Structures are given as structure tokens and as C-alpha cells.
Amino acid sequence: MSTFKSSEDVEKGPAGSGYAQLTNDTVHSFSWECVTVTVKDRRSKLPLEILSGVGGMVGAGEMLALMGPSGSGKTTLLNVLAHRAATTPKSTIQQKLCINGVPATLASFRKLSSYVEQEDALVGSLTVRETLYFAAELALPSSITKSERKSRIGGLLSSFGLHNQSNTLIGTPIRKGVSGGQKRRVSVASQLITSPKILFLDEPTSGLDSAASYEVMRFVRDVARKYKVLVIASIHQPSTTTFELFDKLMLLSRGKVAYNGPVAGVKDYFAGLGYNMPLYTNPAEFVIELVNTDFSHDQSAATQQLTHLHTSWASSPAAAALATNLHSPFQNAVSSLSCTETSSHDTANPLLIPLTLIHRSFIKSYRDVVAYGIRIAMYMGLAIMMGTVWLRLDPVQGNIQAFINAIFFGGAFMSFMAVAYIPAYLEDLSIYTKERANGLYGPTAFMLANFIIGIPYLFLITILFSIISYWLGNFNPTAHGFWTWVLWLFLDLLAAESLVVLLSSLIPIFVVALAATAFANGLWMCVNGFMVQPSTLNVFWRYVFHYIDYQAYVFRGMMVNEFGDRNYECEMLEGIEGGCRCMYTSALQEQCLVEGKAVLGVYGYKTGDVGRYVGYLLVIVFVYRVLGWVVLYLRKH
Template sequence: MEDTQVDASARSLDVEKDAGADYAHLTNTSIQSFSWENVTVTVKDRQTKQPKDILSGITGNVKAGEMLALMGPSGSGKTTLLNVLAHRDVRGTVSSSLHLNDTKTSLRSFRKLSAYVEQEDALVGSLTVRETLYFAAQLSLPSSVSKAERIARIESLVSAFGLQGQRDMLIGTPIRKGVSGGQKRRVSVAASLITSPSILFLDEPTSGLDSAASFEVINFVKEIAKKYKILVIASIHQPSTTTFELFDKLLLLSLGKIAYNGPVSGVREYFADIGFDMPLFMNPAEFVIQLVNTDFSRDQNESTQRLHTIQDAYEKSAASRASKASSTHDTAKPTAISTDTAVQVGANPLLIPLTLIHRSFIKSHRDFIAYGIRILMYVALAIMMGTVWLRLSTHQSHINAFTNAIFFGGAFMSFMAVAYIPSFLEDLSLYHKERQNGLYGPLAFQLSNFLIGIPYLFLITLLYSLVAYWLVNFNPTARGFWTWVLWLFLDLLAAESLVVLLSALIPIFVVALAAVAFANGLWMSVNGFMVPPGTLNVFWRYVFHYIDYQAYVFRGMMVNEFGGRRYECGRGEDGGCECMYASRLQGECLIEGRAVLETYGYDTGSMGKYVGYMLVIILGYRVLGWAVLRLKK
């Protein structure tokens, strides 16, 4: 945490005193305009199977320091348009012409100059406000940006967004109260501004906020936009009057077409001119949304005709001609985009996994839900197991109990890895947001996720084993204990890797939970305990048994217990020796543990080979998890 303790350095730099100036000189001011022409998105209609335009011929522009509101009823295409303008993947076929300063844009250059704030605040709740900005800087700024400059940016943004009093407060977790909803949204915006972008995209920035908090957030954004000439484009749903009036321009959509595109101040006059007078004291945002919404109209024909009238009126209006004229580009003499002062987005890819591990470490030891509850759960499970199979003796009557305990210890421990699903899905949500912003890819995410889990899973293994192993009275040697720890540790690594794979494939909690539970049920059934491998149905044996990590764990633990231990036979009524398993020690009224292994077809050699199989399975799960994330956009 040395790097995150920025107080002392900040004081020495005295950055807070000149926060505004610091942010101003860091902001790229070379982008004067952003425009788009004839944005059209076509998808296949689910019912008719015919091509359908969800956006049709959308043209518009925004200039430095302006805020544009994208509005429209649900299904109007505003989020799709926002994603197209932000160079994000959208469903369907996209046709568009996007320009910065009359120069066509590319994905590579655009990401250096823009930032995108998701509708949902994908923040780590166990980080403080300042730590959130610190890690945003670490993941997005190149190593050429000095530590002093990073600190300056963090302090500038904290000051600019009015978060001085909350800088050391947690964002907030389900069991620990943090900053308010409006403050959380400000943190999201501030984190996106850490790279000093010229264009800021906001997807429903007021979603889930009351009118006061909504005004607070948009007002802060407006101040930053005006002061530092940032272009802001925000999709927003029915803001209050005061919030709506903070925007400079409105682009109103309905059924994929423009109903109005012009200054917010001219909304009332424009609609009055085309025959739709706005009532006095009515929220203009509410008025225009109701005007172009056809979903809840009692007379669909009337509402559809009204919408066509509005759209046709806009096509013929002076506002439409002005918009198209301002979006017409002189390709012979484009205005150059200077990126000399722009921040080159992208940290050193070799250091990104370390940054992610650092952030995950802070989360894991602060967030009790992430690992604390799991540790308590496993310790309670160890106490339960140890007291149920308490102090088993080496009499042959306890051999089956030993076998049952071995199966339970390995299989149920791996089954309980389902408790990791909520924490992983939270990390996955943050990963999707940061990947969309081009910060890092699935390899860095998978690598850091695996490495941060190793010490915690080993701690869980050790605590569980210290309690359960000696209470049950498994092979009472140091070698036996550490061999058990090894197999249980590999078991948990494989189980958690399976959770990562299935949760990445199906990132819905209930479905992921069911999938992981089913997979573990399958592995329990074919791991060799229920039915010995030699008598297992050939389909289940050759298709699933040999790729079942629980099978190798069960084998390894069985060999650890029975490979070098002896058990006393029982005595008959005549005092003679009666042994459950025949072995070479039967004459001494003893059972050699290897006789138990022979009933399962296990030998005591090649344990190194089976450890190798476990490592291959763990690696396989992680590679498949990486492939799933790589293929998913």
C-alpha cells in the first residue's frame, strides 16, 4: 500500500492548492469538434427475420465544452447510438462516418482521446475514493507519467469533483457503508477523467439517483466540461427541469430516427412552431418524451401519425439543414488532430497483472465477504468433519469410515467453492468495464485472479487440515499431513478454476451456481468412491473419470492413508483372526493398507504423475476461462 498512501507526497507537492491549474494543463485541448453522419444500425428482426433499422441516418455534432443529451423512450436507440459514437461493439451491421476536427477517426486514436462511464458504477466497494482513482491511474497511464504527476491528477480530480471530505472513505460494500449514490457516480466520472480525455461518454449517468443527486452529478460534469473544453455526450432518461437545462444540446430519438436535434433552449419554441405547444410549468424533458413515445398510447394510429409528423418536420427544418451542414467535411483539407498533449492510454502490459493483484489484495483483506466468510465456513466444516469422524482407530471396523472421510474431505471441500461465485462475478463486472475502455485484456485478468487466490486457498487448506486431519486421526506423520495438504490445496485450486470457467461462460449468479453444483455432482459420482474405477461404466470412465480432478484427489488421499499403514483384524467367537481384507500380514492378524487400495485398483507409485495431471487440469480450466473471455466481446 505504499504507493496508495499519497497524503504525504501530495502535501509536499502542494497540489491541492492549484488543483484546477494542474488539471487544466493536463487536459488535451486539440479536439474542437466531434461529428457523425448517417449513423445506421441494421439487425435481423426476430419475428419477420427481415433486416430492420434500429438507427436510421442519424447526423449530429458537438463542440468542445458542450454537453449533448441523447434522449428518447425505451427502445429508441439512444444507448446503441452512444455505443456507436464511442466506437464500442453493438449488435447488428453498422454504417457510419465519424469525425474529429473534420478528420475520420479510428479505434486506436479514439481510445486515446475519450472515456466512457457505464450506467452501473462498477467500482470496488472496499477501496477508498482516492485508492479508486489511484488504481484507475495505474491501469490507464503509461509509465512515462511520473508518480508526482499521477498524484497531481488524483488530487486535482478529488478537488474538482468536490470529494475532499470523502477522499479516504470507502466506496461501500453490502456490510460496510460508504459514499452516497451521487458521490459514487462522481467517483466513476472522475476515474474516467484520469487520462484527461477530450470526449466523455456517459450512459444514463443519473440512473438510480434522486433529482437532487442527479443535478449534483450533471452540474459537476458541466463545470468540468466548460472549464476544460471537454465534449460530453450523455444518454439520459427523463431528467428534472433543472438537470435538463444544464445541457447545451438535445438529440431526441424515437424508433431509431431523429425527432429533434438542436439547442435545449430552443425546444419549447421549436415544438410550438410545428404545432405542439408545451404547457406552462411542465418539465420540457417529460413533454418531449411523452410526445414521441408510442408505447403506451390508447390510439396507436394517432400516436404513430404524430411521431411521423414530428420526424418529417425535423427533416424539413432549418435545424436539420444546419446539423447536416456542420457535419459536412472538407476531406481535402482536414484539420489535424494534435495528440502531443493527449495522454497515451495504456499502462505497461507487464505491470498490469501486478496492479490488479495489488487491488485484489486490498479488496480481499478488507472485504469480509470475499474470503473471510469462506475461511470461517471451511473452519466450521473442519470442526464438523473432525467431530463426526472423531479419533478413528486403526481397527478394521474403521476402514470404511476412513474411506468415507477421505471422500467427504476432498469432494465436499471442492463443492463449497460455489461460495466464490458472487465475488468472482463482481470482479468480472469490473473487468468487462475496464476491458471495454481498452485498459487490459483477459490474460491479465485471468493471471491476476489465479495468483491472488493462491495464498488464500493455501490458508484455507492449512486451517482446515490442522483441525480435521488430527481430529479424524488420519496417517499421524508429518509426511502424511503435508501430503494431505498438497492434495487438498490442488483440489481447491481446481475447484476455484472450475468456478471461474463456468461463471465466465454464464455470468448469471443462479445459473452459474446451478452449473457449478451440477459439475461437482458429476465429479463426485465418477471419482472412484461411489463405484471403483475398474467397475465403472466404460462411458463414464473414459469420458469423464480421467478428466475428473476429484478422482486424482481421492486417489492421492487414499494412497496417503492406506499406502503405509496397518490395521488390526477382528476376532471371531472362537478367538480366531478374521480380516476384512486379505494381505500378507494376515498371519499376524493385521491388514496391510495396500490391500484396501487394491480393491480400488490403486497402486502406491506414480503420485508425481497424478500431481502433474492435476496441474494440467487446473491449467486447462484457466485456459478455457481465458478463451471464453477472449471470445466474448
């Protein structure tokens, strides 16, 4: 079942291929009435209407441009139409959205529509073909075979002129990829993989020059015409050639409609109102200037003109005809053809979605050096530094404090450097936000995949770091001691990365997430038992933070690993035969040795509790991840 082909193939191919195969549930029209959005004004504290009674309709195969000056409400309207607008206690939304004249449920609407956001939320380390492949895996039902998926992807690549770039990376800050215009085409193509009937585009030409803008919108128009897709796009001052690709224009200003009709009729309509368009003028720029009052020197005259435009449209025959069409019998007659049958489409198997996300994350992780490559290099540098600073420490009492310092440094700074994971996680989070809004999967699949994909890399980092730092530092020189150190360090990194996931999910802004994570790790360093021994730690910090500090259990575990069964030579006193001076009192003092357990006693640590503290750490990791899941679940996008 090939969805997209080249123009020649479409003309020659069978009528039942691609979108034509889905005509049993064709969407003939998408309409909206009385869309009103009210918020509370910050200054006056009075209700302020962002949109006021907006209505419109788009037919199959048509493209509608939403235009207006900044603050006109076009993005708000697009989000309302696409079921993307979230209400808050200070805002209210009134709307009546219909498919073929009948309201559709959110679930069925999502299966009929796709939304392309203004920012290209794509995985930069994937190729163009891989991007479409994973879009198909996450969106298409299991009933569609592998060959059919390949056929859809191949058709999309051909239709959007991406065949020659199919094996090119999307592009990362470090590795150059496809151009901006090609990225926009990939974004649109990835949303068309499911053969949607309604396509929403938020500023699809943002950041593109006029040539690239025309190129992107021409591809979209061709798809809309050939496969009867309804396209609604918010767009800001397109070029004349790009503007003429649209069938209809809805012009907004201050939340009200100034024009809603054919693009070809713009010039005559406004001329009839006394606003003649000069020759060789971009009609898009002309209409925007008519309704834009922000830069007018005479605000009173500009407001009068805008009021004239609003009232003229509201009382025009075209507006009356539109209102009649919104309630036409044809709309209701075909409702059962669309809103009932299309809601029964299957979706991707929810049990396989985490595996797909893991697969995609795995490709990203080994291609994108920002995700783990740079972190591995950082940790290796830290291991070499630590191993050479604490180089081959002899087991003498003069080095006991040095061993303790090294243990603190190894655990605390390893966890602190987990902040390097924030950029990669925020990129994953932005993609999750887009895909969740499109109804592909929820926070459970995302959090599960994120946790699983991180385990092997964190273990690799732990092993590489430990091989260098542990043996150079001459810690407890036994296999058991080494692998116990690895265990604690791995749990330390697992908890640190889980903390990053929680805080970055809570505050998905790089600088703020970085500051919050650094502050949290600084707090854990202060109360983990190294700076101030647990027994003398202030009651508040001890009972509120120390016992939930994952670094505290890592420090305790590493201390027990080093000092639990190791002895240290005391300082020999010159001139006194058999005399020595031991800094710690222990049962081995007469042998001129310091028993490691005496060092643990100073901190109030005991041996034999390894299993319990490992359990505490696992609980902390679990709680961080669950809290991260709760944040993502409660955040409505």
C-alpha cells in the first residue's frame, strides 16, 4: 500500500494506491464555529479575548493560510483547531469543531490529523530515511506489513524530493546534515506517514528564505491536491509565489476575522472596501499592513480602520454564505462516512513502542557524541587526573585521609558531572513532547526506554573510570574490592542521571536545569557525611536530607569497601625500640597497625550492611524516575 509516489507514478498508478485507498473514510470538510479564547489581563485583571467568535471551513484538498500581525491570535487559533490548546484557571476556551459537520472525539481527531510544529523536533543523528522509518514504527498499526512500510517511506522520499538525501543525517551541532528547507520537508513527511486527512502547520516557512519557503509549501500543496488532505497553516508574510499556493486566507487581527475567503479574491474584496492594492505589491504584505496597528503613528485612525475591516467582513455576503455552509445538510449527511469509521483505525502496538524508542535511542547514543561520547571522554580525563593525583598511595596511616578524600571525590564529582547529560535529555524530551501531542505514546514508554538505554553506557563509563582510577590510586587491592567499588559507582551514576531526568523534566530549560542540578548535587555533597560526620551533622540537615542523599550511601559503601578489611601501618617513633604512634585507636595498635574498622567507627559506619544500602539506593533511583514520570504525566502539551 504505497502512500506517496512521484507525480508520474501517481498518474500511471492504480486508483486504489496511496491516499486513494482510504476514500472509504474521506474527510470532506473540517469546520469550526464560535471559537473564543479568553484570558485574564495581567494589568487590568479583567477578561481579555484573544479570539472572538471565529468561524471557518476547509474542504478536502484545500490549503488555508492563517495570517495576521503578531498578537493577532493565529497561533492560538491553530492550536485550538488542532486540539493543542490547554486551558488554565485564568483562561477559557469555547469552541465547536466539526468533521463533516459533526463533532469528533479527541481520540478520533488525533487519528485523522497530524501537526507539524514550528521548530523541527527531529533526532539530528538519524538519517532522513531512518527518521521516516521510526515515524512509521511509532505511528502505523502492526497490520501494515514491513514491505508496505518501506513502500510508504520510499513514496514519501520521492514525493518530497528527498530521495538523494535519504542516507544523509538530519544534522547535529557537531555534524552537518540536510538544509533547513529539507528539514522542513522531513518534518512534514514524517507526519504524513500515517496518511492523515487533516494537516496543521505552525509557521512552516519560519527561518527559510523565499525560495526554500516556496519549495516546502509547493510540496505540501501537491500532496494536498493529489490525496485530498486538508491543510491549515499559520504563516507570516509569505512571498507572492508562496502566498498564491494557498486556496483560502483567514486574516486575523486582535482576535477577530478581517477576511476569510479565496486567496484569488483578496484584491477585489479589499478594493470594494476602498483599499486598493498598488501594482507590483505582494498581496500578503498588503493585507498584513491593513490590519497591523502596532506601528501606526495615528492610533485612533488605525483603530477606526481596523473596526471598519472587522464590521465589513462580519456583515458581508461572503460571511453569511460561510455561516450557511457551516450548517448545510450535506455536512450532516456525510458525517457517518468520516467520524465513525475513521475512529476505528488501529494504532501501533503499545507493547512494541518502548522497543522502538530504545532502538532509536541506541542509534542516537553511538552516533551523537554529545549524548555519551563527550561524557566518556570527560570521565576518562577525570579518572586519569584522580589516579595521578592520588597515585599509588601506600597503606600507611598518613594516607588514610587521602584515601577518604579520594573516595569522596570519586563519588561526588562523578555524580556532579552528570549535568553533561542535560542537553541530550532535553533533545529527547522535545521529541517526546511532539510525539505525545500527536498521540503516539505516553510518559511510561518514554521513561522506560530512557532508563534502559542509559544502563549499558553508564556501566561502560563505570568500568573505564574504575580500571584507571582504582588501581592507580592503590585502593583495596582485591578483586572483591574492585567490583564492589564498581557496584557503588554504577549506582551513583544511575542515581545522578535519574536526578537529571527529574529536574530537566520539571524545568525543561537548559540553563535553569543546569543550575538546579548543580545546586542539588552541591547539597548532596554537603550532607553526604564527608564534610561533616553524620553523627555531628545538624539535626535538620541530617533527618531531612542526609537519609535521602544517594551520595551518602555511595560514600558509606565505598568507605566500608576500603576500610572494612584493610589495615594501615602506624608511624614509627625514632629512638624507641618497638615504639610507634597510631592516629586511630584499634585492637591492632600493639602491632603498630591501624585497623580500618577504627576509621569507620569515627564516621559511625559498620560493616555488613552493604545489601541494605544498595536497596536504599535502588529505592532512590526508582523514586526519582517515578517522580519524573509524574511530572511528564501531569504536564499537558
